[in-house]
Ligand code: NAP
């Protein structure tokens with residue numbers, strides 16, 4: 001394996017954030033694959049780390065320095081002998097170079113990003129730096145470290161690239177029309193990969209992923225914002241939910257399925273770009289209605305535009321949903337619905353298409369549910385968690401707790417998530433209400 005380029009000789013002292021890590025994690029002599037995940041502390045990064053550890057990878061994650069804790073999604077992995085975290089930032093070229101020259105990953109999953117579309121309008125230059133130029137930094141670091149023949153690279157591209165959509169549904173050949181600084185930055189990244197793939201023959205793949213959610217979704221994205229609010233309203237600790245454009249439509253899937261898709265994309269012999277999507281679309285309005293139904297409230301609507309309100313059908317005076325223009329975006333993406341045919345045909349493992357096997361409903365099988373049911377599963381999981389008050393509790397392993405609910409609802413993965421152990425841990429944990 002190469003490693004003697006400009007960065008190859010750079011000395012680095014990785015941050016030993018987790019305790020009791022054997023030094024062998026940096027060597028790849030025993031045939032174990034080595035993966036580097038940027039954005040490991042995010043929704044997708046945490047699921048991907050778990051997924052790769054189960055596949056016996058050595059997993060290195062990049063964590064941003066923060067004055068407050070940003071590790072709650074991965075803390076349960078700290079003691080894993082094959083997991084290690086390193087301080088880093090996509091805005092720091094030397095840091096990226098040093099990490100790559102030390103770790104010499106076989107696979108890089110670039111999930112790190114300023115990922116909030118609305119916020120990108122307020123922080124456009126920073127977003128371009130992290131989500132756009134940051135990717136180029138990583139690609140150059142691979143080349144500088146002489147890893148371009150051995151290292152595969154996954155880029156977290158996005159359905160936001162389609163923006164003001166030119167075609168319905170959207171597929172790999174649909175022209176892009178980005179509608180936010182976030183999407184513009186991601187377009188720069190997308191084409192940087194294609195260019196380096198063609199110019200230098202590197203194994204670089206874009207996953208064009210449509211929205212995917214989970215109990216680990218950040219609380220300011222619309223699905224979690226709604227379900228948390230519904231639960232709080234149900235508990236009597238919140239009176240109303242304020243939203244922006246409730247007529248936007250999204251193709252929502254489950255993050256756990258999508259991280260498996262990321263891995264499968266990198267297992268292809270030839271690098272390529274793939275849409276991962278469910279092929280169904282639902283409006284934010286519909287999500288609101290279904291979420292309230294979970295707590296026994298039927299929402300009815302009256303008024304128009306900013307004056308529209310959602311009220312409890314059992315009590316006309318009980319307004320539960322209001323429109324607040326502060327949540328509108330300067331330019332909106334109205335409708336996203338993906339066509340994942342290429343991935344379904346193209347991503348095959350061991351002669352069998354197992355892509356989106358458990359929660360996507362792409363055929364028969366005992367664990368399979370319909371795509372619509374999957375949408376409700378995400379919704380129910382959020383609501384169940386919040387209704388039970390868990391968003392108000394601090395437990396050491398709340399990520400795992402959330403997974404337990406996923407397992408219960410979807411009836412999959414029960415064994416692998418060791419429900420009994422989780423419950424025991426929760427009971428023993430010093431729970432405090434905040
Ligand atoms: P997320 O929960 O917001 O996680 C983003 C991660 O990036 C966090 O770990 C964050 O660190 C890290 N990060 C932010 N700025 C960074 C920087 N300057 N340097 C290094 N790391 C940085 O996002 P996600 O939902 O897991 O999405 C993962 C990736 O997929 C993102 O690139 C996103 O744009 C893309 N994507 C997401 C979706 C979706 O529906 N979820 C769909 C398509 C594409 P902190 O924890 O410290 O903030």
Ligand code: F7E
Nearest residue numbers: 115117158159160210211220221222223243244245248327
């Ligand atoms: O908004 C509307 C909003 O913020 C969904 C990121 O992971 O997926 C995500 O981006 C829709 C939009 O996700 C509120 O206007 C209404 O139309 O949950 P979101 P997003 O913008 O689709 C893509 C694929 C990514 O790549 C991104 O990284 O919901 N909406 N009212 C609202 N959205 C929010 N956040 N808050 C509201 O109050």
